[in-house]
Amino acid sequence: GPLPRNRKRTVSAVLSGSLPAASDSRLSVVWTYAAPGGGAKMTQVTAVSADIVLHNAFVVTMDGALTVLRDGAIAVVGDRIAAVGPSADVLGAFPGAAQTLNLAGRILLPGFVNTHVHTSQQLARGIADDVDLMTWLHGRIWPYESHMTEEDSYASTLLCGIELIRSGVTCFAEAGGQYVSEMARAVELLGLRACLTKSTMDCGDGLPPNWSSCSTDDCIQSQKDLYEKHHNTADGRIRIWFGLRQIMNATDRLLLETRDAAQELNTGIHMHIAEIPYENQLVMRMKKIDHGTVTYLEKIDFLRNNLLAAHSVWLNESEISHFSNAGVKVSHCPASAMRMLGFAPIREMLDSGVCVSLGTDGAPSNNRMSIGGSDCRESI
Template sequence: MKEKNASRGPLLIKNVLVEGKPNDIFVDDTGTIAAIGEGIARTCREDAAISIDGNGDLALPGMVNTHTHAAMTLLRGFADDMPLQAWLSEKIWPLEAHLTGDDVYWGTKLACLEMIKSGTVAFNDMYFFMEDAARAVDEMGLCAMLSYGFIDLFSDEKREAECRATERLVAALSGMQNPRIRPAVGPHAVYTVSPKGLRWLSEFAMNEKIGIHVHLSETEKEVSDSVSQWNKRPVRILDECGILTPRTVAAHCCWLDREECTLLARKGVHISHNPASNMKLATGRAMPYHWLREDGASVTLGTDGCASNNNLDLFEEMKTAALLQKHAWNSQTLLPATEALGMATSAGARALGFGKGILAVGEPAHIILVDS
């Protein structure tokens, strides 16, 4: 598989397959697809600063990873064979407490390289020292929605500090004026963020017109603990706090019930399926794709961080998702390859606001070439 950078002036990609048919693609100097068609190479070659012969390769929209923690490339293989809560509290969080901005910069840069090598052009990232992450993304040329992982642990003092950190990040990213980098808010989960914190994030995101990135109903314990503490399931808490919006990406969603799938679809929430991570951490249930699809929900694909996957390859994740759904729900026809590809491309691009994720005139030239 080969990925091409179309950022250095008009680009002509000739001799490729688009939807199975021979075509050429012309990209203008704004990085937008200007023309697709057979024989375009003859009329556009003099206008192109760069010309690429695709040699009959398949042209596809670039992959979009809707849930990851990019800098966790540094934690790959650090903690395996553990339940989620122990994995977080005993291994991941103590180590993350020692990370620096420089660590996050280099970890994110490594993640970008890994994603580029496997055809990913955009990703949704929640972590810490996100101004350093943004610098890495800017240098590597990818698109990203970046959020600070907001964790107040139900402390008023901690909540105020997290609010200020969120405000600083959004101001910094907005000040970059880089269309490839979009700010979002990142409430970690209902078990780490207070209802007051969730409501503040909802109002802030609405006022700033930015996205929301949250973990939701990843494990049975998350749901049962929520019911024990609040007498409410996580979906209801997020709904009451204003977190469920058309700008929201909710990761995992393994333990949704039927009514919650309907609610998420009605609210326009984008779901991020993370099958490899869910299997590694033994969440005990696959995301109910069949219910979400029946309700018309937007379902996308993510890898989670390298510490729980252990890679960022969305081609591998597409296969894993299709196999897991078939096995978990005993349906040979569930999640065919065409739908898995749509999750990893068009659905993800729409969820993050980076075009429609298709190869069409007027769309961003997020193009990858796959050996045919």
């Protein structure tokens, strides 16, 4: 399950303003950019004007050749990036641009994708510092989250989204909250792309009273309803995935029915997996297996290529192979991992062909939502 793509390829340098909506008749032929042998080539285009030309930038194209233009430019027409190339060429092609911005050597690159975010936790920054994960969950975060209102969720998502945008993120994967409709309302206003999930749990310790009454049927049906209501809304920017908080709070029935429902709807699953040694130890004891969460998920045939496994710190060699064989994707959150979880075997995963992405986790785990911040760089 890939993260959603929009026709508009937003870049971080233009996040402070909104791009004009939908198709634009001013652009009759879209520019194409190619870099055979590292060179730049632009094909002919007929366009009256561009809405904005950003030039004199260090442009990271992320094309097949990973071309970088040291004095590059892009032109935006309507909701499309219409040209990418050397500044002189792009400026010459769009002399009548409505706005021209000299970036003075700043870096211009496609928007980041943050693959593990808790929007509902933005208002809880700093409430769970210096505690272990189980205390963090049972004593701090879940009591906080369980008392949130719909309006709290909306405000929290807005604040989280603003911080994400400021750090260059244009798409994120929500790890699971309670009020997905309010998340969707905020995401639509912010202009971001997002994979939104509801956090589901149907058993286990630590659940607040108003969560412990949620049955397996309720967990599954509520997510199907959210998919029906919000999937592919906001001009295709919002996707609804299924969410499982963690194996310690999920019955086998919830795991397997979530697997089947997500597969039937061709959508993703977001789940915290193998975060701490205690999790693996509990699974080994309760499920009578020789290792932990991933070993058990493989045993019950849960692993699929639409699964985004958050953290995945405590995996052994065979479990990394299980991920690779099933096509499971991993969200690595280095800053929060260094605070509470431990060192994930990232090099081993990459060597085994596992797709590993970066996430920030929630504000109480990280105290910042900058995916490119010094905390992530230092932890890596």
